[in-house]
Structures are given as C-alpha cells and as structure tokens.
Amino acid sequence: MFTSRLADRWRSRDLLTDLVQVLKSVLAATLAWWISVWVLHSELPFLAPWIALLTVQVTVYRSVRSGVQIWVASALGVGVAYLVGTFLGVNLWTFALAVFVGLLGARIPRLRTEGVAIATTAIFVLGSGFGTQEALLNNRLLEAALGVAVALAVNLLIAPPLRKRQAARHVDGVNRRMGEILIEMADELESSWDTDRAEVWVQETEALSRRLSSVGQAVQVARESARLNPRDSTHWPHLTSERAQQSRQVANAGPVDYEEIFARLGEGIATLRNLALTVRESTHAEGRWDEYFRDQWVGILRDAGRSIHDPHAEVEPVQDRLDGLAGRMSQSGGLPPGVDWPVYGALITELHRIAAIVDDVASAQGARDPSQPNPQA
Numbered sequence: 001m002f003t004s005r006l007a008d009r010w011r012s013r014d015l016l017t018d019l020v021q022v023l024k025s026v027l028a029a030t031l032a033w034w035i036s037v038w039v040l041h042s043e044l045p046f047l048a049p050w051i052a053l054l055t056v057q058v059t060v061y062r063s064v065r066s067g068v069q070i071w072v073a074s075a076l077g078v079g080v081a082y083l084v085g086t087f088l089g090v091n092l093w094t095f096a097l098a099v100f101v102g103l104l105g106a107r108i109p110r111l112r113t114e115g116v117a118i119a120t121t122a123i124f125v126l127g128s129g130f131g132t133q134e135a136l137l138n139n140r141l142l143e144a145a146l147g148v149a150v151a152l153a154v155n156l157l158i159a160p161p162l163r164k165r166q167a168a169r170h171v172d173g174v175n176r177r178m179g180e181i182l183i184e185m186a187d188e189l190e191s192s193w194d195t196d197r198a199e200v201w202v203q204e205t206e207a208l209s210r211r212l213s214s215v216g217q218a219v220q221v222a223r224e225s226a227r228l229n230p231r232d233s234t235h236w237p238h239l240t241s242e243r244a245q246q247s248r249q250v251a252n253a254g255p256v257d258y259e260e261i262f263a264r265l266g267e268g269i270a271t272l273r274n275l276a277l278t279v280r281e282s283t284h285a286e287g288r289w290d291e292y293f294r295d296q297w298v299g300i301l302r303d304a305g306r307s308i309h310d311p312h313a314e315v316e317p318v319q320d321r322l323d324g325l326a327g328r329m330s331q332s333g334g335l336p337p338g339v340d341w342p343v344y345g346a347l348i349t350e351l352h353r354i355a356a357i358v359d360d361v362a363s364a365q366g367a368r369d370p371s372q373p374n375p376q377a
Helices: 002-011 014-039 047-055 060-087 092-105 117-127 134-157 164-189 195-225 242-251 258-282 291-309 318-330 341-362
Strands: none
Touching (some): 014 134, 047 117, 060 092, 092 117, 164 195, 164 258, 164 291, 258 341, 291 318, 291 341, 318 341
C-alpha cells in the first residue's frame, strides 16, 4: 500500500517538486552560511542561513513577501537586542524583556506572518552576547539582508516553481471522483438499493466538499506561482498545459479560468449531494420506481459519470437526453397513477444541473491533468 502510494506520488511529480524545493532550501541556507563565514567573517554565522531557510517558499511571490517581512522583523529584533544590551545589559530580566517586546511586535498586522522573527532574532543576538556594539548591529542587519537575498536568488534562478500542474491534478481528482460516484450510483440503481447505501453516497459527497478546500489552496498557490516568475509564459487566471493547448488548438476554444472552475466545482458537489439526498429519500416513498424511467434515467446517469470521469469518453449529449426523457414522461400515460412526480422531477433537474457543470468543468481539457492517461485511447 505504502509503496503504491509512493509510486503514484512520484508519477504525479508531487514528490519530485517537493524534493526540488527541499534541495533549494538546503542550497540557500548553505550558501548563506558560506558567505557569512568566509566572506563576511561573521561572529554569528547562523543568522543568515536561518533567514535564508525561512525565506525559500513554494512560490517566488511568497518568497519575496516573506523575505521582506523576515528582514524587517529581523531588523527590529536586532534593534531590540541592541537597545536592551546597550542600555540595560544582558541578564535574566532584560532577556525576558527583549522576548516580550519581540512577541508584542509580532502582532503588527503587516508582520503577523513572520513577526515572531523579531523575538527569535533578539534571542539569537542576546544569547550570543553581541548586543551592545554599533558595528555588530550593522553586521547583523547585513547578514539578515544576505539571507533574504540568497534565498530569493536561489528560488528565482533555479527552477522557480510553477504550480499549475498541481492545481490541474487537484481539480482533475475531484472531477474523477464525482464521476466515479455517479457511475457507482448508476450500477446499483440499475437493480436495487437501500437507505444505507444511499447514505453512503451522501457521505461521499460530504467528503468531496471537505476535499474542495485543498483544491482552493492549490488554485491559490498556482495563481501566486505565476507572479514574479520568469518561467511563466501565460497570465493568471488562465492555467494551461501542453495537452490542453493542443486540445484548444483543435477545438479553437479559450483558455481555462481556474477560479471559475473552482466555483463551478463547488456547485457541482452541492448538486451531487442533493441528488444523493433525493435518492435516499425516495427509498422511503411508497411503491417502486417506474421501470421505463429507471432504465432511461440510470443510463443517462452512468453516461454523465463517464463524461465527468473521462472527458474523452464518447457519450450521447446528456442534457438533450434528459429533456427528451422529461418530455416523454410528461405525456399522457407516461407515468402510472400514484407515481411520486416530485421525486422524478428532482432527479431529472439535479442531473440536468450536473450535466451543465460537466460542460463547464469536466469537458474543459485545460482543467484536466495531462499526466493522466486517456482510458478511451
């Protein structure tokens, strides 16, 4: 199980991306330490590599933002250590005072993310006994700037990360799971089902809703990865891939807006949950489903699932078939007396909405993970 997951992660390039990020952090910290020791002859050679390690982030934009915040916070920390060491001396109470002031400074709104560096820098400087000389104050500020500069240079020049593929994988994963749930529902509804099984489908949709938060984070990171990144040849919000570009060249379609796709995914999951709830409630209704309706609707349900799971699948238009089914069932004699019309209407309406989202999300080639094979090929 573990080996299989590791292999899947390696194939998805997530592990490789994480490894590259780790190596860049190691390189930035080591280079900053080397410059501190052999070029600046620093008496606190750990300050620059520590700041470099904190500055390397998952995107160039975040590295710049964090780097600025960390340098300002470190400069304030050095200033606190200098003032305390110069005017109050270094003892138990003044050390505690420096930490207290540093933690208060960490609450500054613009520095809240990296503000704790005020206290930690003051601890490093005071703890090493270098808080009372003006020359050392300037050296500490220089070393803090060195750590930020080295980290930014490494993250900018060595494979600056673009997270578009990760966003595509997250979106694609939700699409495929939605399709799988619809196919599973169709397989069981074709014969018989019970309330417990319908409850499982409801729980599956709730799990998808929780998973959607990770999709939102992936989309946000992908958006940031395109900012200040020399590797990016496109502009946010359009995330593209080579396969997506080839598909659009053939279809002459526009680029994919991931923020809109993320919103439509939320609507799709909510509609899928409503569909599962409708099926669950129908198990309490008196009488059995009309066999003609069951056969037709389940077939459309399965094809809708196939379309979401694999946008290359060849299926007849789902929405047109639903409209045709509704028309046939509404004709005189289409349904026998006593049939629960509201349930049938809800099933058709909810599947119709899901089909619309299929057109907007699942069949948008740029929203799919190009690393996934086409099962129909």
